[in-house]
Each structure stands twice: as structure tokens, then as C-alpha cells.
Amino acid sequence: MSTGGPIFLPKEIVFETLSYLPVKSLLRFKCVCKHWNVITQDFQFICLHYKRSPLIIDKKQRPPPLTRNDNSTTGEDEFRPLCSRGLLLECSRKKPSLRYNLRYRIRNPEVHHQILEIPDSPQSLISNMCIVFDPDYQVLKLLSFVYDLSGQELVFGYEFLDLHNEESRYSWRSLNLPQGNGGVTRNCAKIKVFSAMGIGYVIWDDDATNSSTIGIDILDMVNDSYIGQTSTFRTSCNYTKDDCILWNGKLSFGKIVKEELHVLVLEVYKKQKQIKWADVSVIIKLPFMRELSALQEQIKVVQVHESKLLLFWWKNKDKDNEPLCAYDIMTGKVKISRRNRDFFNAIRRPCLLAFK
């Protein structure tokens, strides 16, 4: 244009532009110059890139296998996928007879040769874990559900492990649960975790009080601290774990009632450590429900984005043919695509993180 000479892009624009590239291109462009190599290792960049990565749906449920021979796994169970958030968490049983004696590892399906073996916790028994990746808050951690071995009784607790840290020190830190809270047993196999806006929501069946109620632990994922606890006792409706959705980044119960979606939002005030269920449900009219009325009870709400896009699906006899629908609340348009049976296991968002 008018300047004539070559145009050198400022650093912040290079940063933005590169965040739209696929992982393979970024790995190749590390050798363009030192500055580009530094960008690809910057955690802020990795988070931005992850946010912008398009979702990939693997045709086969399993991610690409490792290419090299991994002798360390000989004689043990195969590793199976447990959780996928950019990175893939896998576990394998050391000895099939021991219920809790599992080995965990993390790898990035985009960067084949790297595996991070997850260490055991020195003070407790890990019963299950998941990846929490909240790119807006630059949180990338493992959250584990553990039993403290030090006392006479098994005491439930949480531990964290940073998957991104400058020193490459991968070790567990325990979270201090307030007195009395650890007493309630959480069924670790059935725990469901949501995370958004720097907050983690751990949802479990509260077997001790009543089989139909669920408990929710609210964790500050940025500072590894406990914010508080709530349960469906505090609400008047019979919500289940399956009704939990993220409503604009907040944990909520979503239920379809006739031609409306009723959303009960949980407000969390991090600083004050206050948790409050909204007094009234947000109600969204769903005019398209008239056409789907026969199926209403089976409809499952998945997520609502920015108050405008509602994702839902319903069960079908033909499991490979279940619809996944996106309803645009503003324009009233409904888009329907097929929901693969393994949809949520097979879906992944490529990430650039590499272990040092």
C-alpha cells in the first residue's frame, strides 16, 4: 500500500495471527526465528491457541496410538483414555487385582513422542482424577480425588498438580478441606467436574443423606482453595447430576418444562466465599419444542453459550443416529447434526503444550 517498503508486523499481531494456526504448523514454524519459537512456548499463547483451536472429532474413539515401542508398559494392562482436555489423561492398572493401584499418564496426541508419567501422591491414595483446562484463567491442572492415609479412617480430599510450570516440577499439593466437610464420602467413580471462570465444580451423589440428592464442592482453581459446598437440598426441585449445565460460564441446573428451558444459576462470589442459588430460574422460550413434543422428557441440555446458543440432544433407539441440536436463542434457528455415540469421548481440541 502507501508505505511502499516491506511491512514488519508488531509482536502483538504476530502473537494473534499465530494463535489461529494448527499445532503441526506451529511446530514447523518454531524454526522460522527465535522469537516465533519463544511464542509457541509461552503459556499465555498456549491458552489463547487452545481457545481458538477448532474441535476435532476423531472418527475412531481412540486418539492416534504412540508410534514408538513403549517397553515400560509390558506385562500391564493397556492404557485407556480417562479424560481429554487438549491433553489426554490415560490410566492403566498395575495389577488387575488391586482396585486403586493405577498408573496415570498424560500425553498430547498432537505431539506424539512425549509422555508424562503422573507421580503418586506421597500422602494419600488417588482414587480418580481429571484434567481441568480453563484457558481464560490460564489454569491447566490435574484435580485428583484422594483418601488421606494418615489417620485411622479414610478421609476424602482433593489434590492438585500443575501441568504447566516453569520448573517442570510435577508434584501433588493437597487442598485443605474445612473441618467436617471431608467426612462425607464422595463416590469417586461417579464424580462429574465442570470448570469455568477459574472455578471448579465437583458434583457427586450424596449417598449419605439421600440417594436422590447431589452435593457440589466449589473450588477456586486459580488459588487451589476451597470456596464452599452446596447441595440440591438447597433447591426446591429434584435436580440430578445430568441436569447440570454451564450457563454462560456458571454452573446451573437446566430443565426443559413444556416449551421452556428453566435455568437455575448458582452464583459464586469467590472473594467473599459465598455461594447462592438464584432466587428464580431464568426462563427461555423454546418454540421449536412444539414439533419435538413427543420427545420432551428425553431431551438432554448440554450447554448454553453466552445466553444465546443452546446445545441439546435426545436419546434415540438407533444410538449412532442421535441428533445433536444447536438452538440460537436470538434468531430462533435450530441446527441439527448427528451425535456420534462416542461424541464426548472422541471430541477433542488440539493443544500446543509440551512437557520439558
Place this chain on the structure above:
Amino acid sequence: MASTTETKQKKMLILKSADNDEFEIEESVGVQSETIKNLVEDGFTFVPLPNVYTKALIKIIDYLKKHANKTDSNDEEIKTFDKDFVNTTFDDLFELVSAANYLHISCLMNMLCQTIADRIKDKSPEAVRKIFHINCDYTPEEEAKIRKANAQAFEGQFDESLD
């Protein structure tokens, strides 16, 4: 309420490019740029843009006018416009993206960054260096080491063209 929006729409702004050309646009078109919006809120109606040259500014004003009149029905029309808008040389895209960045027009910024990324994603590092006017600052040994560590990213053929 209706009357205030009407008077607002009639308000005009003058934008002055780096090569001293002046353009008159409606305020409602201009305020899609955060930079211009902040100036308008401070009461300015004359906006000098020392970092944006006339040629880029003409294109950007076109873009802003098109996107200011976004409705449900002209969705396809805007898509076609956007496609034509980014169909240009890398150096033009770089100038536009710098201008969009300076003017803080986030939707345009995202579209341009996405376009540049799409156009370089299959290219070789050598082609990318030429396109971005970057001098390689690695020693041959350092570069060989990085290539070896990321060998899987170098499998296959890459686009060597510079457009």
C-alpha cells in the same frame, strides 16, 4: 428513544489518514472502532489517524460501512464482501491488520489474523520467513536441532509459494 437514535445517526466524523487525506463518515459507522469510539466519547469529531494510510483506510471504511448495516437478511452478502476483502497480497493484509489493530476493530482483526494463518499453514518455514520479511537468527546447528526435535511436523510436502 427513536428520535435520539435518529439524530445520532446523522452525526458525522472526519477521519484523517497518515498521508493527510480526509474522509467523512457517519459516527455510527466509525464507532465500531474502539479507538474512534473513545475519541467520540471525549467529544472529538475530527480524528487524525497517523498510523493508517489512505489506501488501507479506504478499505477499512468500506468494511465498517458494510458491517454497520448488518441484518439477518444480508448475511450472505456480507460473507461475500468479507471474502473479497481478504483476497489480496500478504503485504496488503499486513497493512490492514496493523490498521485494524490500531483502530481496535476486533471482528476485522480476527478475520484478518485467521486469513493470514489459513494462508500460511501449509507453507515451508523458508516461505514464511520471506512472506513476513524475517531474517533467520538461528545458527545452522540450532536450526537443525529444532527441526530434529519436531521431525513429525516436517513430514510431507510444503507450499513454497509466496502468495
